[in-house]
Amino acid sequence: MSVLSLANGVVPSRYELELELDHQKANFRGQLIAQLHAVAGCAELKQFSLHGDGLIVLSANIGNVKLKVSYDRPGRKIDFAAESPIDLSSGTVAPLALAYVGTVHAIKTFQEPTRGVFKTNFMRYDTGKSDNFVIATHAQPGFARMIFPCIDEPNHKAQFQLTITSDQRFKVISNTAQLTEHELDNSRKSVKFGVTPSMTPSLFGFVAGDLEFIQSTVKLPQGNLPIRFYAPQQIEHAAFGLDTVQKAFPALQSYFQCDYPVSKLDFVLLPFLTDMAMENFGMITVQQDNLLLSPTALADKSVQTQVKQLIVHEMVHQWMGNYISFDSWEHLWFNESFATWCACEILDAIDQTEYYYSDEYLHQLDVCLRGDSELSSQSISASSKKDGIIQTSEAVDPHNYAKGISLIRSLSCCIGEDIFKKALRKVFAAHEFHDKSIKPSDIWSYMGKELHSSNISNYMYSWVQTPGIPILHVTSDGSLTSLVQHRFVSSGETDHEDVPYHIPLFMKLTDGSLDQKQVLLTDRSTKIDYPILLCNSDAKGYYRVSYESQECYELMKKGLEEGLVSGTDLYKFFQDLKYFIGNEAYQKQEHLDGVLDVLRYIAQKISLEKSPQLYRGLGVGLEILQTIELSVIAYRGDAENLNILETVIMPLFKQITWPSQFENVKYGSAQLQLMSQVLFAAKDTSEAHEIATRYFKKVMQGPNASIPSEIVGSVFATISQHTSSIKNWKKLNELVKSSAAVAPHVSNASPVDLQNAAIENLSFSTDPAVVTKILNFVMTNIDSSSIEKALFGLAYNAHRDSGNSKVRDSVWTWFNLHYDIWAKKSFRDGSDTSARLKKTLISISIIVFEMWLDKPEQIDTFVTMKQSKFGQLSNVQEIWNSLKKGQLKKMKIYQGILGF
Secondary structure (H helix, E strand, O other): OOOOOOOOOEEEEEEEEEEEOOOOOOEEEEEEEEEEEEOOOOOEEEEEEEEOOOOEEEEEEEOOEEEEEEEEOOOOEEEEEEEEEEEOOOOOOEEEEEEEEEEEEEOOOOOOOOOEEEEEEEOOOOOOOOOEEEEEEEOOOOOHHHOOOEOOOOOOOEEEEEEEEEEOOOEEEEOOOEEEEEEEOOOEEEEEEOOOOOEOHHHOOEEEEOOEEEEEEEEEOOEEEEEEEEEOOOHHHHHHHHHHHHHHHHHHHHHHOOOOOOOOEEEEEEOOOOOOEEOOOOEEEEEHHHOOOOHHHHOOHHHHHHHHHHHHHHHHHHHEOOOEOEOOHHHHHHHHHHHHHHHHHHHHHHHOOOHHHOHHHHHHHHHHHHHHOOOOOOOHHHHHOOOOOOOHHHHOOHHHHHHHHHHHHHHHHHHOHHHHHHHHHHHHHOHHHOOOOEOHHHHHHHHHHHOOOOHHHHHHHHHHHOOOEEEEEEEEOOOOEEEEEEEEOOOOOOOOOOOOOOEEOOOEOOOOOEOOOOOEEOOOEEEEOOOOOEOOHHHOOOOEEEEOOHHHHHHHHHHHHOOOOOHHHHHHHHHHHHHHOOOOOOOOHHHHHHHHHHHHHHHHHOOOOOOHHHHHHHHHHHHHHHHHHHHHHHHHOOOHHHOHHHHHHHHHHHHOOOOOOOOOOOOOHHHHHHHHHHHHHOOOOHHHHHHHHHHHHHHHHOOOOOEEHHHHHHHHHHHHHOOOOHHHHHHHHHHHHHHHHHHHHEEOOOHHHHHHHHHHHOOOOOOHHHHHHHHHHHHHOOOOOOHHHHHHHHHHOOOOEEOOEEHHHHHHHHHHHHHHHHHHHHOOOOOHHHHHHHHHHHHHHHHHHHHOOOOHHHHHHHHHHHHHHHHHHHOHHHHHHHHHHHHHHHHHHHHHHOOO
């Protein structure tokens, strides 16, 4: 065994620890006997070191040999030197006996870190007195050394046995079950626990305090397993968590085909815990607010899901992370990613959660892909190497964690879930992984050996060591399919290493089956002598796909017609297109042609009532459509030549059943979002106005929860679009002032939500008098936060007629008239009001400049004048330079659309 930072000739194989706790004192006393074994080549022991932080050693001996003690405070270690050499040549075990004192850290707020041994007092609801206490530990990543002298490294495993002396009234819990409990004098007691499995010191823990508990058992092949939940109070609110453990634990043990190596499992809910949860072997600690939940809170299905995922995630660690552990904190990404991946597998099996098809997962995946699209993105391996880790949360990069979940899922799907599960079971059955810490690569190598394939190890090496993400370029002529891969960099820069990835293709064939011939692409390119429907089916792979021939889109339409395209397939199809359209380096004419063609086909040929799974993906497609439309409007003034309203929006509008009341009709969030998008896009029409008028009446008059919050913004925008008098406009504007009175009429909307929706959508009118009123409204409230949102509608209709001029002409005149006054106020005194006004002025400048992207010379003149007058204080040149970059995206789309 190698030791990361302590070059010792001996290593403890077992720690026998006796601790004396007193909640009234700021320290604790400890007795330690550590069985020291010689490492290879060590014949005699003269000196050695153990980690120790904040500990004072009172005595140290090995047998009859007294040890000299010194401290390396910066290194957080304790050095020991023998008065005479100790012979270890015959493999003798050296029993190190220590007496020492440690610190109990008092925790009173969430800002104080929970490390080593800590305590808190709390107020009981029944008495109102803060005279109850909890003393607990947190040893990960390097805080075991604050509890007892040890080798506090992730690649060091040993057995532990603990005895604790505490108040008789306290419940005392540790990693293993109690062996004995004896009452002592002065209302004290001694509790001795069983020997732990071989584990790292970071998994050691105990809790003692005024705790309540609920309990049950789980029936397992090896016998009944006791399960307890402890908490300082309101333990009845942990019943849902206990029920979750009872359901999930047998499924977990069955999944791994490996007996749980401890004789009990406890969850201890603590008032304070910096890392939210800690998977101590046999005793999981959790910050109580995450699991002590009232029936009202648990009525929310999303809260239930979060609780289940947290509990099962921590239970997975009992096998992966505890039983099998890793030799460096740089592998923590895998430990955490695996736990979440496996928790999702278990919950899907017992609850049919379908997490990988959820909005939460797909959003997380897209955020991760977006991050890896940056040229500066690092590989998992490079970004996981961190020095000076203070808390476990600092060692887990959220990006690597999310990416790791996707990679493990991808590998499992690529190999085959049943095959992957069987290979994983063999890993847990291999004794070589139990008594020492390993690397994730050891798992992949072992699985590859068992499956007689080097692809598993190579696959994971590729994804862990290579930065970024690939883009898979797909072309088809109907019979021959060409696949080419490169690294995808959103900026379009090419000055980077472009090493081929191991891409799992997950190709869906034209009959709806998955291709079994071409599974993995490891070369730059390949050609396939048969057509495919799509790549990366159900977003199982971690990459983007660019379809670059008309035939690809024809095949997609055919797949939609035959019901072979899943909701996730369509979502990923449009989600990838979002990142190509408008990108100078990646946009192709086929993308623009294809997205419009597929949207028109869905709107006119596919029954959404029969295909509700398409709502979410179609919503992304409509986002792209709006981007295309706005890009054309920016340079042409309108997008009527695209016939979007006639060929996409109105066919969808007519497909939708617009209910007279929502109270008794169940709609999913994706369906409501699509309804909102379609209503907004159709806002010019009399049909949309009729619907919006009906719903606006519901907003104003009720009954309660009669309109879903998802569509309110589009209702307001449509009403605003048809407003032709100040009198009618005031009805909408009144909501800005009196949203509290009508907010109950809108489901899941606060008064602030409703007020913001009104502000953002009150300016779609093109009536000259109303436009003037809107601009005066903004000017009057210029000191209000986010008041610039009241200009959104004017910006949307910038090129439309408003009396004898365009909407944007009125806005430009108003902007020029007031800019200097606003600018001077924003530079005035550095107050919060000035800072808020400066932020608002920047936002207004962006909105106004975007109205005139087709006339850059006009903005150039304005910017030059203001830069000359105010210098760098105005930020106006910086704003315009930034907008020019966005202008390239709109220009690229506009130029591509000219072909229509």
